[in-house]
Amino acid sequence: MNAAQERGGHNPLPGRPKAGSPPRGAATREAVERGGHFSLKRQLLVWLLLPQLVLWLVGGALAFRVALTYAEKAIDQSLTQSVRSLARQVKPFGSGLLVDFPKAAQAIIEEDPDDRVSYMVSSPPGSFLLGNGRLPGPPQGTVVANNEPLLYNVVIDGKPMRLASVDLSFGDGVAPQRMRVQVAKSLAVQQRIARELVQDVLFPLLLLGALLSFLVYAGIRRGLVPLQRLEAQLAHRNAASLSPIEMTQAPQEVHSLVNAVNHLLTTLRRSLSQEKRFLNDAAHQLRTPLAGLISQTEMALQETDPQALQQRLAKVHTGALRSAHLVQQLLSLARTEAEVTLQPVDVAALAREVAREWTPRAVTAGVDLGYEGEDTLMVPADKLLLREALSNLIDNAVRYAGRGASVTLRARAREGHCMLEVEDNGPGLNDAELAHVFERFWRASELPGGCGLGLAIVAEIAQRHGGTASVQHTQPHGLTVRLQLTLE
Amino acid sequence: MAHLLIVEDDELLRDGLCAQLLHAGHTVCSAPDGAQAQTLLESTRVDGVVLDLGLPVVDGVSVLRWIRQRYTALPVLILTARDGVEDRVQGLNAGADDYLTKPFNMAELLARLQAMLRRARLPAFGGSLEVESSGAMRLRLDPVQPLGWLDDVPMELTQREWSLLSLLVGNMGQVVSREDVLAVWRTQPMDGGAGSGSNALEVYVHRLRRKLLNSGLSIRNVRGLGYMLEPELA
Numbered sequence: 001m002n003a004a005q006e007r008g009g010h011n012p013l014p015g016r017p018k019a020g021s022p023p024r025g026a027a028t029r030e031a032v033e034r035g036g037h038f039s040l041k042r043q044l045l046v047w048l049l050l051p052q053l054v055l056w057l058v059g060g061a062l063a064f065r066v067a068l069t070y071a072e073k074a075i076d077q078s079l080t081q082s083v084r085s086l087a088r089q090v091k092p093f094g095s096g097l098l099v100d101f102p103k104a105a106q107a108i109i110e111e112d113p114d115d116r117v118s119y120m121v122s123s124p125p126g127s128f129l130l131g132n133g134r135l136p137g138p139p140q141g142t143v144v145a146n147n148e149p150l151l152y153n154v155v156i157d158g159k160p161m162r163l164a165s166v167d168l169s170f171g172d173g174v175a176p177q178r179m180r181v182q183v184a185k186s187l188a189v190q191q192r193i194a195r196e197l198v199q200d201v202l203f204p205l206l207l208l209g210a211l212l213s214f215l216v217y218a219g220i221r222r223g224l225v226p227l228q229r230l231e232a233q234l235a236h237r238n239a240a241s242l243s244p245i246e247m248t249q250a251p252q253e254v255h256s257l258v259n260a261v262n263h264l265l266t267t268l269r270r271s272l273s274q275e276k277r278f279l280n281d282a283a284h285q286l287r288t289p290l291a292g293l294i295s296q297t298e299m300a301l302q303e304t305d306p307q308a309l310q311q312r313l314a315k316v317h318t319g320a321l322r323s324a325h326l327v328q329q330l331l332s333l334a335r336t337e338a339e340v341t342l343q344p345v346d347v348a349a350l351a352r353e354v355a356r357e358w359t360p361r362a363v364t365a366g367v368d369l370g371y372e373g374e375d376t377l378m379v380p381a382d383k384l385l386l387r388e389a390l391s392n393l394i395d396n397a398v399r400y401a402g403r404g405a406s407v408t409l410r411a412r413a414r415e416g417h418c419m420l421e422v423e424d425n426g427p428g429l430n431d432a433e434l435a436h437v438f439e440r441f442w443r444a445s446e447l448p449g450g451c452g453l454g455l456a457i458v459a460e461i462a463q464r465h466g467g468t469a470s471v472q473h474t475q476p477h478g479l480t481v482r483l484q485l486t487l488e
Numbered sequence: 489m490a491h492l493l494i495v496e497d498d499e500l501l502r503d504g505l506c507a508q509l510l511h512a513g514h515t516v517c518s519a520p521d522g523a524q525a526q527t528l529l530e531s532t533r534v535d536g537v538v539l540d541l542g543l544p545v546v547d548g549v550s551v552l553r554w555i556r557q558r559y560t561a562l563p564v565l566i567l568t569a570r571d572g573v574e575d576r577v578q579g580l581n582a583g584a585d586d587y588l589t590k591p592f593n594m595a596e597l598l599a600r601l602q603a604m605l606r607r608a609r610l611p612a613f614g615g616s617l618e619v620e621s622s623g624a625m626r627l628r629l630d631p632v633q634p635l636g637w638l639d640d641v642p643m644e645l646t647q648r649e650w651s652l653l654s655l656l657v658g659n660m661g662q663v664v665s666r667e668d669v670l671a672v673w674r675t676q677p678m679d680g681g682a683g684s685g686s687n688a689l690e691v692y693v694h695r696l697r698r699k700l701l702n703s704g705l706s707i708r709n710v711r712g713l714g715y716m717l718e719p720e721l722a
Contacts, residue, residue, distance in 0.1 A: 324591035356663040356713050370711025
């Protein structure tokens, strides 16, 4: 379907399953797709826009409420004014009432057909005297104060109205009388204000919301571009190229990601190149002695003279021993390249243990092997690897120091370091040879049995422990190899 | 000297092992896989087993477990081509007495087998502790009491001399550390004379050396590591 297929197995992009993958792959694909639902972009959008939406809705509702309250206040104020001025026009006249209500004022009150204003004067309160409609009195139980306007909602002819009512006393002390003046106004005006508010405020608010959403979306897209570039960079490289990813212009977070990936790539490159080097070394080193063995056995098979046959067999035996040693060394070299796990190890006890194992062979070789130093010395180390290193050091010394020599193993703590030394008083090496001892397959002598890997392995193991391996002359003659590890 | 079972699937190695062990004076029988080894063990009494871990049909570890269920005391030396610690630990946990990694030196295999067979004759198994090497007298120790014989001539041994010599004989050709000797001594009653420290050990070694004079056996002092019983060089 697309490039993802042509690139084959190198880049299983999420959501783009390979064609014809086996059923086992289906689970993985499903997982990838499920993972695909968790989109960073979607998450950001949801968490940026949802709170905004809530904010707008709550804000709009609040603004609406506040506007309604103010509109109600304005209506109440005008009703209070109207009821007071109407009350002023009603004057007691003897035992009756004189209503001085000019036509003009009446016209103003009744002018607006939508915003209908009703009024009623009654005396005693409740019995109609004058007005353009009958208005109900205050709700039951309300304390009606004299000359104090009272405001309440009523429904007249199915329409909600706001009503202001004021009670007044008139007449003399002999015949006190009361009258009530009421003015009502339709609440339609309040609803109109609400409608206008919806139009004037909510609509621009919606527009603004849309604009903000667009900006947020665009911002997120822009912000995620480095991630997409990274994805593209990774997708377009093949498995063999382990060079670091280059991203000069990237935000800090992507930089951290790129650095982490680059670190992984570097480690991978290192281990791959080591593996390659090992394979090259191993191929050469393993084939050569085998070829020698085959040629010796071929000749031995044609040999008829028992003495010559004996000599051939002796060579075959030496060759086989050498191959065995070589395989052992190559394997332990390969092991040093794996990850090491450092745990506290008593290296003094380990050194004595390895030395004890080597004693029978040292005795056979006529070498006086001994130990000097600490009784216990705890060092963070990989026990198996360290044992290998010590074994190689002793092997080397016993092999090359020669009959009659002394080999001394030492474990000491000095200045925050652990020193493991193997000292011999054999012939030693000259300065030029000393420079090569840690190189792979370098051999100082053609003494049989060696393969030139022993000290290379020691150096590798020292390095894996974050320590060092060094060689120096022993006075007056001989070689000292020192393995220095940190005590912490 | 001993009847041994060799279980090894590689024919070349099996053949070589049998020939060498025969040459060393043992009698041998052999099996190429785990199942045949089990059949053989059920019908034959053997003194020790050399067992390869990577076997067809029934693998070595299973054979080892099977042996441990039936013949608790039968000494087993395992051979393995894998040298990871886990493999050794697995083998030793399953009940092996010793192990060797392939390829191995035949002399080392013989020495380890000797030591293993010697240990198997320790008190718990009702045998006596003895060493015999060419050019040397036969040294035999009583497994329970402080008694010893050089070519059937009784030796005068104190409790401590006897336990030190037992350790050395049990590990002939290998280094016995001072700590090991002192650890054994701590479990035993004092028998007068020199205290119990490192100096005492030297005193006892010195006494033993005098008692082994002209026996063809000698105790080597391995610098900083311990002591080793070995045949005296001619």
